[in-house]
Amino acid sequence: MTLLTRSTDSSPLRPRLEALDRIVSLGDARLDPALLATARDLSGKAAQRLRLGAEHTVVALAGTTGSGKSSLFNALVGTELAATGLRRPMTSTAQAAVWNPDGAAPLLDWLDVPRRHHLGEEGADDLAGLVLLDLPDVDSVQVSHRLEVDRLVELVDLIVWVVDPQKYADAALHDRYLKPLRTHAELTVVAFNQIDRVPVTGRSSMVDDLRRLLADEELGRVPVLPVSARTGEGVPALRARLAGAVAEHEASVRRLSADLRALADRLGPMCGSSGSPGDVDRADRAEVISALTEASGADAVAAAVARTHRSRTRAATGWPVTRWVAKVRPSAATRLGLPGARLSGDASPSELVRTSLPGASAVQQARVDTALRGLVDRAGAGLPEPWPGLVNRAANGRRDELPDLLDRAVAGTDLGLSRRPHWWGFVRVLQNVLALVALVGALWLLGLFVLDWFRLPEPPLPDVDVWSWRVPVPTGMLLAGVLVGWVLGFVGARLGALGARRRSSGARRRIRARVEQVAAEAVLDPVREELTNRQELCQAITQLRGRRKSAL
Structure with a gap:
């Protein structure tokens, strides 16, 4: 939720x-x-x-052994509810005194404080709505006592730290509790208890020494109230401060605000001096796409497309006598299992069909690694931890999948192999006509040879003028059919070479477009997403900090 x-x-x-x-x-x-x-x-x-609402304000009395928490608790309550004495520890579990207890039960259940004292009508005064907790000693020899203190210190709205003249500088209290709560200064009060035991002439200097210690711990704004639970000195001032907190009904909100600010302070270093987003440099993007395009075998595919188009052009437009040679030999596209390699059947590209392209070479793999490393270095440059590592993880998270993704990209690319130029059909028909002319001429000459062999009379032989030469018609038909067919095949081959270059460059361009999608999905978008997440996270941390409010 x-x-x-x-x-x-x-x-x-x-x-x-x-x-x-x-x-x-x-x-x-x-x-x-x-x-x-x-x-x-x-x-x-x-x-x-x-x-649980703000109708009740939870205040905890916490301190070291012998500081007089329980005595001060009784003084604030006005009756002996907490046991006091020389035996330590006197307070083993937290207990609560509740002014105006109506509706406080759910709050105490959440605090898990079973020992409750309802003050009833006699408590219906300026403290109505106060839940005052007497906690175990923070330095108790019982681990369970210290754990109880730690738990409740995290939950209460206001903390009154009770110190005494003998242990007000106790390192355990300051290092473990006061210093970590420097972000909660506005929710902290220090009650210098047993002040009556200090000579009047030395009270001011002792209280000033405590204030100096607190100032060194960035707690200079924390009020220090000299009190005596035994004589009642200073208790009205402490009671008035608690009454002010209860009357405002804001202590719980301020406690949560301080908790949020403390968390923001702990999270702040991961944003560095600025929460501005990084980005993927255009040059790095181009380098990654180029490296992946090379690793996909785009050059080999483009060359195979060119060779295949040339061979198909020869098969479609070459001299019919030698045309079968181009048909018998498998094309380069067929050997690599490229989409559209077979003109018959379904030639549509599909990522489900694997190609027979060899894997990326060591040089190509090294170039991919270099491109990814450059992307990571520049996208994560200047970012504090953990972002460089997160950017690296985003860029290389699918590194092992790239060979398969690239092969699928090639398999799903329309290489244009299934499209036949319209002029192929015209040249094929013309070549067939020329072959038929040559065949008729050859058969005619063969017939004349047979007649001459058997010394039979030869029929009249028509001839034509070719550049002032008289060329017999059958000879002309044979020569014209062969020579013109060869020239036409040569011209068709040259046109096929031009088309092969165009198709090769188009195939490489389409493969690059498909590889660009792979690069975006597997590398570039995850890096951009991580950088965007950083920006959003840093903005949230800034918003989490909020603004400081005045102390209670």
């Missing part, structure tokens, strides 16, 4: 939640798995927290 399906149409977070949805959808195999898991968890958390 996406965040768009939530009842948050009027929420100011809606555009940022939509951006989170896009990040989750685009992040698979692009984001670090831990970051992607964080984004998905935040998506689920936002869906559930917004569904």
Whole structure:
């Protein structure tokens, strides 16, 4: 379920939640798995927290052992609900005090806090709608206690970190909790508890030292309130701050806003200094297409088309006596299994029919690798990780399929082999007539030879004038049929050579167009898509960050 399906149409977070949805959808195999898991968890958390509404504000008291969380909890509640004493740890599981508990049960169920104290009518005051949690110690010796703290710190709307004079600079507290929450400064309050145990003259310097530590951790905006749960000093000020947060009914939204901004900060480095998209350079595109065209065997196919057209021209227009030689020998197109190689039957091209073209040579494969590498280097130039690797994966993701895709592209190309020029038929008829004339002349001369052999009287022999020569008609017929047929065959062969060049260049052009489709589908479009995904992801990250709001 996406965040768009939530009842948050009027929420100011809606555009940022939509951006989170896009990040989750685009992040698979692009984001670090831990970051992607964080984004998905935040998506689920936002869906559930917004569904539960902003009528209640969840505030957690968290701190180290002996800081007086439970005592401060009791002071804010106004009664002894949490056990206090010297035995540690006193708080083993989180417990909640709820002012105005109506409708709070689903929220507490989501928080998984079974220990609940409903304050009822006596709690119907300026804190109505507050859910105050007393958490286990962050440095408890019990691992389950620390895990409980970690879980709830991620869910509550506002965190009050309770420190004491002895452990206010505790490294475990600062390194594990305060520093990572520097993006949540507006949702953090530090209560300097047990201030009554510090001499009056030293209180100011101790509080200033804590503020300095927080400033070094980019938490300078976090308010530090000196309090004493035992004497009640500073408790009204803390109570007033909590009452202000409850009255605004925005703490939950601000918490989610801070979570989104923190996630955007973690995702920011993958966009670098600019989220502008890369692109496929025109020269790289042309080089990839040229390399794949060469690897497809386009040159060999074009040469085969030329040889086939020449041989078919000789077979169709040559002298009939020798024409059968061109018909007996298989054409170059037939030997390579090219579409249209057979004039009879279905000559339409089909990608389902495999050719007999040899595979790409080592040189051709090297050129393809070089073209892909150049494409990756220039398209991914200047991009931060993980984009260079993702661009490389997009460009080479179907590298092993390319030989088969290229062969299918050639098999599906109309090479023009099945089309016969109209002049072939005219020349064929003329050649047949000339052959018949030559045959009649030869038979006539043979008859005369037989009559002379048997000393029989010869019939009158007609003749014709050819350049002042008297040429017998049968001789003229034989010579004219052979010579004119040979000249006509020679002219037809030359015309066939011209047609072969045109068909060869047309076949190579059509193969290149088909290879261009293969290059687009298998290489160029995936690279462009990856670069577009980067642009969309970086735009979503920018939108996810949003604008900072004033502190509570």
